[in-house]
Amino acid sequence: MKTVRLYACVLSRIVIGGLFVVSGLEKLISPYQNFLYVVQGYEIFPPGVDRVVAGVVPWLELFLGTLFVLGLATSTALAGLMALFAGFIIVVGQAILRRLPLTACGCLGELISFPLPVIIIIDSGLLAVCVFLWRNKGLIRHFGLDRLWDEE
Amino acid sequence: MKTSMKGVIVLAVLVGLVGGVYGLKQFIHKSPPTNKESRSQVRAKGNPSAPYRIVEFIDFECPACAAGAKYLKDVMEKNKSLIYLEMKYYPLERIHRHAFLSAMYAECALRQGKFWAFYDQLIDQQPKWRQLGDATPAFVSMARKVGLDLQRLDACLQDPSTREAVEKTRAEGRRRQVRSTPTYFVNGQMVVGLRNLKGILEKEGSRTK
Numbered sequence: 001m002k003t004v005r006l007y008a009c010v011l012s013r014i015v016i017g018g019l020f021v022v023s024g025l026e027k028l029i030s031p032y033q034n035f036l037y038v039v040q041g042y043e044i045f046p047p048g049v050d051r052v053v054a055g056v057v058p059w060l061e062l063f064l065g066t067l068f069v070l071g072l073a074t075s076t077a078l079a080g081l082m083a084l085f086a087g088f089i090i091v092v093g094q095a096i097l098r099r100l101p102l103t104a105c106g107c108l109g110e111l112i113s114f115p116l117p118v119i120i121i122i123d124s125g126l127l128a129v130c131v132f133l134w135r136n137k138g139l140i141r142h143f144g145l146d147r148l149w150d151e152e
Numbered sequence: 153m154k155t156s157m158k159g160v161i162v163l164a165v166l167v168g169l170v171g172g173v174y175g176l177k178q179f180i181h182k183s184p185p186t187n188k189e190s191r192s193q194v195r196a197k198g199n200p201s202a203p204y205r206i207v208e209f210i211d212f213e214c215p216a217c218a219a220g221a222k223y224l225k226d227v228m229e230k231n232k233s234l235i236y237l238e239m240k241y242y243p244l245e246r247i248h249r250h251a252f253l254s255a256m257y258a259e260c261a262l263r264q265g266k267f268w269a270f271y272d273q274l275i276d277q278q279p280k281w282r283q284l285g286d287a288t289p290a291f292v293s294m295a296r297k298v299g300l301d302l303q304r305l306d307a308c309l310q311d312p313s314t315r316e317a318v319e320k321t322r323a324e325g326r327r328r329q330v331r332s333t334p335t336y337f338v339n340g341q342m343v344v345g346l347r348n349l350k351g352i353l354e355k356e357g358s359r360t361k
Contacts, residue, residue, distance in 0.1 A: 072162060
């Protein structure tokens with residue numbers, strides 16, 4: 001049973017981290033203006049701040065996602081990813097409540113597009129998985145670079 | 153010691169990612185090719201030597217595009233020498249059911265030398281026709297209003313080259329990494345959305361006052 005939980009934790013770590021790597025990379029290799037337009041569509045950030053958000057979020061996704069996949073600074077990366085998920089849920093949630101005319105979330109760039117109610121369910125589910133991983137922080141370090149320091 | 157070593161590795165990952173992303177961007181975006189269209193195919197207006205040359209990728213069914221079109225028309229009427237505007241079709245069929253057909257009608261209007269008159273109709277009437285299940289009668293009515301020859305229009309709509317013309321500009325948009333509409337290229341610089349276009353043009357307006 002413990003082995004199943006161990007592999008589930010490691011696999012979840014790699015899948016969630018990989019998802020952020022792909023999402024961040026897709027946004028970063030596309031012109032910045034495309035993601036800026038997505039961010040502006042949510043009408044939550046004042047002018048100027050929207051540019052910072054559009055510039056920083058893809059890098060955070062890529063950096064934290066990579067660390068999480070590698071199992072390096074795992075706890076910090078997990079905390080950061082949970083904060084990102086919470087942020088996405090708030091931003092998408094307010095758009096749904098305000099009935100903004102957004103047809104797709106724009107969260108995975110052009111790779112996959114989800115309607116807002118679908119993405120909020122997916123994000124909430126993934127945040128729940130992250131909470132589960134947080135409670136099993138010892139297990140998610142397995143098969144990761146953090147183990148090098150554990151064993152020294 | 154252990155912690156500092158770990159910090160160095162985290163930093164190395166960060167540096168590697170930054171380098172990797174910039175390298176990848178350089179590799180992918182080597183001068184996006186543009187289609188050279190013949191003079192008769194170009195949907196352009198304004199002063200060719202204007203300080204702002206704007207190429208717009210438009211989806212006629214998108215409300216933000218209509219707002220952008222009205223804004224640009226207003227700016228161009230107030231200052232005739234400021235902008236040279238060129239239009240390219242970028243119908244987003246996945247979300248707009250009449251987008252491709254409206255672009256085909258516009259292309260046929262172009263072939264009868266009445267692109268801008270038809271374009272104005274499409275933009276002004278957009279809130280009405282975008283609600284319709286079948287927008288064809290609305291497009292025909294607009295064509296009649298701007299004086300298009302309806303027989304030629306019918307033949308043009310059946311002509312495979314009309315569809316090709318729309319697909320060609322859309323393919324160009326994809327190559328130039330257009331993802332949503334309206335996307336403008338202001339003197340070659342990509343600008344997505346009306347708010348950002350206004351930012352650029354209003355900065356110029358306040359500078360010239």
